[in-house]
Amino acid sequence: MADETKPASGDSAGLSNGLVSHGDHKSRRVYQAARSLHSGAVKDLLSLGVCERCIFRLVSVEAFDSDLSSVSASTLRSWLESGDEEAASSEESSCCIVCLGVLQFVFSDAKQTLVRSECGSDYAARVTDLVKEEGHEFDSFGLEVYVPATILENERAVLLYLKGKYNSESWLQSEKISVKDALKVLVLDPLKVSLGAKSDSSSFQIRLTYSKASDEAQGASETTRERKKRKTDEENGSTSMSENSFEKVYEPCILSIHCNKMPIFFSGRYFKYSRNVSQTRWIIDDERMGEASVEELIGGNILPACLGDSYKFHAAGREDIDSSIIQVRMLGSGRPFLIEVQNSRKCPSQQSLTEIEEKINKSEKKLVGVKDLKFIGSQCWAMMREGEAEKQKQYAAIVWIARPVEEKDIDSISSLKELKILQKTPVRVLHRRSPLERERTIHWMKVEKIKGSSHYFLLHLCTQAGTYIKEFVHGDLGRTTPSMGSILGCRAEIIQLDVTDVKMGDS
Amino acid sequence: MAENPETDDTIETTKQNQSEEEVEHSDEQKQEDELRSLLLSDIGDLPLSPPSATQVNFVSYFITDFTKPGHDQYIYRHANGLCVIGLAPTHIAFKDEGGITNIDFNVGKSDRSVLKVSGKRKKNAMRSESNTALCKVSTAKDSYIVRCCVKGSLLEVNERLIKQPQLLNSSADREGYIAIIMPTRPADWTKNKESLITLEEYKAKKEVSL
Secondary structure (H helix, E strand, C coil), rough: CCCCCCCCCCCCCCCCCCCCCCCCHHHHHHHHHHCCCCCCCCCCCHHHHHHHHHHHHCCCCCCCCCHHHHHCHHHHHHHHHHCCCCCCCCCCCCCCCCCCCCCCCCCCCCCCCECCCCCHHHHHHHHHHHHHHHHHCCCCCEEEECCCCHHHHHHHHHHHHHHHHHCCCCCHCCCCCCCCHHHHHHHHHHHHHCCEEECCCCEEEEEEEEECCCCEECCCCCCCHHHHHHHHHHCCCCCCHHHHHHHHCCCCCCEEHHHHEEEEEEEEEEEEEECEEEEECCCCCCCEEECEHHHHHHHHHHHHHHHCCCEEECCCCCCCCCCCECCCCCCCCCCCEEEEEEEECCCCCHHHHHHHHHHHHHHCCCCCCEEEEEEEECCCCHHHHHHHHHCEEEEEEEEEEECCCCHHHHHHHHHCCCCCEEEEECCCCCCCCCCCCEEEEEEEEEEEECCCCEEEEEEEEEECCCCHHHHHCCCCCCCCCCCCHHHHHHCCEEEEEEEEEEEECCC | CCCCCCHHHHHHHHHHHHHHHHHHHHHHHHHHHHHHHHHHHHCCCCCCCCCHHHHHHEEEEEECCCCCCCCCEEEECCCCEEEEECCCCCCCCHHHHEEEEEEECCEECCCHHHHCCCCCCCECCCCECCCCCCEEEECCCCCCEEEEECCEEEEEEECCHHHCHHHHHHHHHCCCCCEEEECHHHHHHHHHCCCCHHHHHHHHHHHHCC
């Protein structure tokens, strides 16, 4: 607890009366500014219960300065009061009727303990402790301050009172810096020092939220009737504000600190080996459908490494739960995805990401595989967008037809290049998608006979993005034309479908 | 038989290139084999005749003698609630010589085939009750009204039938479907269901093997 008679800024070697007659330029400037304020207004405001820094804000002509941060409130008060450089206010000032302690560096913490700081750097130290509790790693930050609305009302009331008494004064005409902005001016530099970080409009935000301690004790918000009366008074030019209007009880605010990091992104490609794994979490009536989801298997491993709050999964396209994405000796590119992590506390190194990738790939239940997992910056969305549009996809389907497969079938199918098909919205998704007819292209197809079966064959095909393959095979009641069945002139059914490759652009 | 060293050399190099190609080719071959075995690993024995897409994805219901004797229709209900409506194999229209020759969607107050349903919320869909007329099918002998059987929104009618009514004769249960209706509320479907019978019951009733 700093000695009340000394200014908190260091530089007053040997002088015991709080004065810095030479040496500290900052304090000197503040002293001179204090002496230059309209003394009548200062006296009025002091007796109303307005704090020292608010007085500077409201009465000074000069811009509100960060230098004010290093001079303690009690020293300021003594400079404002008598100009007597020796006297020092030894009473603890009461809670300011305008800023409710915000600019006095007074607040209640989460445990409802009152916390007082003499100067900006002391306050910054307290804030730093609270920020450290959130656990973020950062080298730059942005500062946000929120104050309760009553502060604005309190200020308006005081300004009204001042206008009533000092209407013509020039210092009253200038625009006054808000309590919120004034706090930022006072504490930004000390915070930079105690956090050891730069300040910018960065991806990491520290939010200081001041809120009312209780409804009654804050010069509680105007009722509608009061507001109407005040507005009519202002219009009439009369001010009924007198010193008696300020006789409520004022209590310091509660300060809560919240840190938020903008989302970070990781990209990669996934393979799906199981036919019982959905792409995203799929829960109906509290019951999980399928054994697991790609989203949880990947995101669930990345989230803890980031110490984040939550994650979102984005993929360039999707496949049915009963389709797999094949990986043959690391060929087949897998489906591109992004994992977005909210409010991460740290960013895992590439080394950790590689370890996560290995962990997923080596897991006992071979459900999902991952490759090329890495951190990605703001270009991630462009990457996904271009992936969506351009990609061609390769599939392998097991098809059955009602008659035995002949050589001519194999030839006729393989000869079809850039086949245009029209697909009406499949019945299986018609409940949630628009009824449209979509034209799609099948780039090429290849048929492989299956040993020991005359009615089944393997169909490899490469299609435009957005093609419904199952419907292309069985025809969807004739709503996809042409279909495998119509090309071969008999009923066709699809037994199994797998994604063998997802090409994106040039990759 | 003098040996020509130049030709020998060329033969040697060609052999080398060939074996390089063979190695590449056999690498590709290995990948293809691996892919194939991966693809075929899960299926087990392939049945001679697998269930059709309709059988797998829909539950079949039937209604018989609906408003008139012999007017038998099917309602295939998908897991997502949509109902595909069509003529059951025992419908009397099929008994007429020559089968169905014509279909007309212009019944009731409007032509069902000119609906333009749009958007996810299925704007402009006609609301139907179970006895709302859907279309009229005609044979050489007579014509018969087909009704919705399901209360809900009419999403689509099969306009291919207009040009190709013979689809009704050849595959009434697939390409010859007549309409798709979306029940608007679960309660509507539950109530509807009471007047429908299952595939088993239908078979028993009509003593038909499908």
